[in-house]
Amino acid sequence: MSDIGIERLVDQYGLLFCVECGKCVAVCPMGEVFDDFAYEVSPRGVIERALLGLEMLEHAGLWLCLTCDLCTDLCPAGVRFRDYVEAARQLAIEAGVTECVSFCRDCGAFLWPRHTEEYLKQALGEIAEELLTLCPRCRQYDLGEKVKALAPGSRRVYTHKVHQIQGAD
Numbered sequence: 001m002s003d004i005g006i007e008r009l010v011d012q013y014g015l016l017f018c019v020e021c022g023k024c025v026a027v028c029p030m031g032e033v034f035d036d037f038a039y040e041v042s043p044r045g046v047i048e049r050a051l052l053g054l055e056m057l058e059h060a061g062l063w064l065c066l067t068c069d070l071c072t073d074l075c076p077a078g079v080r081f082r083d084y085v086e087a088a089r090q091l092a093i094e095a096g097v098t099e100c101v102s103f104c105r106d107c108g109a110f111l112w113p114r115h116t117e118e119y120l121k122q123a124l125g126e127i128a129e130e131l132l133t134l135c136p137r138c139r140q141y142d143l144g145e146k147v148k149a150l151a152p153g154s155r156r157v158y159t160h161k162v163h164q165i166q167g168a169d
Helices: 002-012 023-027 043-051 060-064 070-074 081-094 114-132 136-150 152-168
Strands: 101-103 110-113
Touching: 002 043, 002 081, 023 043, 023 070, 043 060, 043 081, 060 081, 060 114, 070 081, 081 110, 101 114, 110 114
Parallel strands: none
Antiparallel strands: 101 110
């Protein structure tokens, strides 16, 4: 099933249109971020692998991509590499490939590839733990709860006004 899913994604995101110009590899920031960057995990290497029908869901290139979209912006053929990577990651997660993945501690949604999370923790320091363990929705909810705790009276006033309005009908 995953092979059929990958084939569909190859067509959907235009990987067949790749002209092998290498602009995606030249602009890819993974070389500056990760010490283990190599052609095989570059956008061009991942596209080549997908076009050859090789195993993709557990391939490191799928999980190292930073999804910055620089490769897509420069692609003369219009290959939508970031969209392909994000969709292929979803296929992998649905297939149970999760050893390279970090999930939201509250809701369980996909957050980051572990490789990216490790880099961000190193780059961000202490603040990383709070920023990198919650998805945007749960982080927003968490912030809302913290704000409510700081000003509990304002919530009661709002509730009171709602009851006044409802009683006026």
